[in-house]
Amino acid sequence: MVKAVVEVNNISKVYKMEEVEVPALMNVSLTIKTGEFVSIVGKSGSGKSTLMHIIGALDRPTTGSVVVNGRDISKMNEAQLASLRNKEIGFVFQAFNLLKRTTALDNVELPLIYANIHEKERIKKAKEMLIKVGLEDRMHHLPNQLSGGQQQRVAIARALINDPSIILADEPTGNLDSKSGRAILDILENLNREGKTVIIVTHDMEVAREAKRIIKIVDGRITS
Numbered sequence: 001m002v003k004a005v006v007e008v009n010n011i012s013k014v015y016k017m018e019e020v021e022v023p024a025l026m027n028v029s030l031t032i033k034t035g036e037f038v039s040i041v042g043k044s045g046s047g048k049s050t051l052m053h054i055i056g057a058l059d060r061p062t063t064g065s066v067v068v069n070g071r072d073i074s075k076m077n078e079a080q081l082a083s084l085r086n087k088e089i090g091f092v093f094q095a096f097n098l099l100k101r102t103t104a105l106d107n108v109e110l111p112l113i114y115a116n117i118h119e120k121e122r123i124k125k126a127k128e129m130l131i132k133v134g135l136e137d138r139m140h141h142l143p144n145q146l147s148g149g150q151q152q153r154v155a156i157a158r159a160l161i162n163d164p165s166i167i168l169a170d171e172p173t174g175n176l177d178s179k180s181g182r183a184i185l186d187i188l189e190n191l192n193r194e195g196k197t198v199i200i201v202t203h204d205m206e207v208a209r210e211a212k213r214i215i216k217i218v219d220g221r222i223t224s
Ligand SMILES: Nc1ncnc2c1ncn2[C@@H]1O[C@H](COP(=O)(O)OP(=O)(O)OP(=O)(O)O)[C@@H](O)[C@H]1O
Pocket: 015, 016, 017, 022, 023, 024, 042, 043, 044, 045, 046, 047, 048, 049, 050, 051, 203
């Protein structure tokens, strides 16, 4: 039997804004197995990013529990969550989220600094990752000297640097033309083939169909 890498058990998320409560997720349960490629689809505001942030330990559910690699993250403290995010999860966002005045190489090295890896090893690993995503000739460029597709590849290299078992990608092709978007999807597919669990959020059905399983969210509930 294939192990579950992510188990979401009956979670709800309610954002509190002053006096108003905004329900974003209601009674959501799902299991994702090791090595799966899953896409999460739904309209704007349906709760996709909220679910992604909770799976990635960037945010906590209001009720319910989330188990990642066999550990209940609802019970972890901030330091344990930070370590989980650094070592076991690779995040890729729509807006790339690179540091502006920092070269591609330094952006990719960053998670290794937090992991206390010494400089020589950091540079070696970061270069390997940039080569893997096809950016061997762009290592010393700043983000604004790179195309959107190249910036997203830097972000993927950074997400991969600590060899996470799970890649979470929130609209990774949302800001890209179709050709650069295709290149990013190819990289994610290759990573999945190498054994990584890939979870991708998108509102684009064509992108979603790349995955072997599609989870649909409507108004904070999973409908299929
Ligand atoms: N920090 C927050 N505070 C209050 N409400 C929030 C917050 N973040 C999200 N929401 C609300 O929760 C709901 C779900 O938002 P979420 O960002 O998860 O949607 P989404 O499916 O990712 O949408 P999109 O496709 O536009 O990115 C929305 O109604 C949104 O307004």
